[in-house]
Amino acid sequence: xxxxxxxxxKHKLLDEVGFRDHFQAESWAEFNRQFFDGxxxxxxxxNEVLSLGQHHRIKETAIQKIxxxxxxxxxxxxxxxxxxxxxxxxxxxxxxxxxxDVSQKMLEIASRRGAGLTNLKFQTADCxxxxxxxxxxxxxxxxxxxxxxxxxxxxxLEMKRVAKPGAKVVNLDLGRPQGKFLNAVHSIYxxxxxxxxxxxxxxRGEFNSFAYLPNSGKYFPNQxxxxxxxxxxxxxxxxxxxxxxGAIAQQVAVV
Numbered sequence: 651x652x653x654x655x656x657x658x659x660k661h662k663l664l665d666e667v668g669f670r671d672h673f674q675a676e677s678w679a680e681f682n683r684q685f686f687d688g689x690x691x692x693x694x695x696x697n698e699v700l701s702l703g704q705h706h707r708i709k710e711t712a713i714q715k716i717x718x719x720x721x722x723x724x725x726x727x728x729x730x731x732x733x734x735x736x737x738x739x740x741x742x743x744x745x746x747x748x749x750x751d752v753s754q755k756m757l758e759i760a761s762r763r764g765a766g767l768t769n770l771k772f773q774t775a776d777c778x779x780x781x782x783x784x785x786x787x788x789x790x791x792x793x794x795x796x797x798x799x800x801x802x803x804x805x806x807l808e809m810k811r812v813a814k815p816g817a818k819v820v821n822l823d824l825g826r827p828q829g830k831f832l833n834a835v836h837s838i839y840x841x842x843x844x845x846x847x848x849x850x851x852x853x854r855g856e857f858n859s860f861a862y863l864p865n866s867g868k869y870f871p872n873q874x875x876x877x878x879x880x881x882x883x884x885x886x887x888x889x890x891x892x893x894x895x896g897a898i899a900q901q902v903a904v905v
Contacts, residue, residue: 660678660800663862663866663869664681667861667862667866669681669685673685678800679776682752683752686752686753686798687755687756688755690755690758693731693756704893708822708893709733709737709793710737712793712820712822712900713734713737715902716791716902718738718745718789720745721744722789723745723746723787724747724790724791725750725775725782725787726738726747726748726792727751727790727791728750728751728794728795728796728798729750729751729756729772729793730751730756730760730794731759731763732749732760733793734791734793735747735748735749735770736770739764739767744769745769746769747769747770747771748770748771748772748773749772750772750777750780751774751775752775757774777799777808778799778801778804778805779808782812783812784811784812785812785813785815787812787813787817788814788817789817790809790817791821791822792805792809792820792822793821793823794824796823796870797823797824797870802879803883806821806880806883806885813905815905816904817904817905818904818905819880820902821876822899822900823898823899824870824897825873825892825897825898825899826873826897827895827896873892873899873901874890876890880901880903885903885904885905886903887904888902888903889901
């Protein structure tokens with residue numbers, strides 16, 4: 651059962667995954683920033699493992715479902731190492747693409763990867779207080795970042811604010827497979843295998859980021875619940891697309 655709308659419940663993660671033992675911060679946002687700064691050098695390898703090597707293919711398919719048009723102005727939030735922003739900038743050269751993140755270490759990696767692309771830039775951008783005017787973008791995307799916000803609904807409303815009327819707001823994140831068997835397999839992989847790999851291979855002696863992901867899922871809505879949240883906040887024509895039998899899900903909504 652998810653309790654995604656209970657901020658106090660979500661803050662239990664600070665103790666459940668050991669944030670307080672590894673980072674010094676006064677707010678969820680600052681814990682989150684320090685976490686991703688430390689994760690940046692290993693972020694791409696982590697994505698490969700978590701997605702069983704499928705994350706590039708899934709992201710490319712998800713982008714193609716948005717319906718990007720030449721000349722669109724696109725904002726990619728929680729851009730991380732820049733995968734989504736880079737792919738869009740390369741395949742839609744007539745579009746202006748901005749990748750935003752709160753982690754400077756992530757932005758440094760993304761900027762190096764995007765060097766030479768004149769239609770792409772990366773900058774600091776907090777999803778809860780975006781440094782852009784209202785109605786500035788034709789497409790606003792957040793990939794595997796909505797779960798990390800202190801206020802899920804507040805973040806979606808801020809994305810809606812900077813989107814033009816008729817623009818698309820897109821979320822791509824972990825979902826829940828349907829059916830007892832698939833859910834059981836999914837749970838074993840994310841709650842047992844992934845944390846074990848993190849502790850003994852990827853993060854020996856460091857903060858185990860692989861423990862954060864499955865635990866954060868307890869406080870994050872599944873794709874059906876997220877679709878309802880989009881509708882509750884006034885988004886139109888909300889569509890969900892499942893990948894990997896629902897283990898990853900995408901919502902595309904119209905402002």
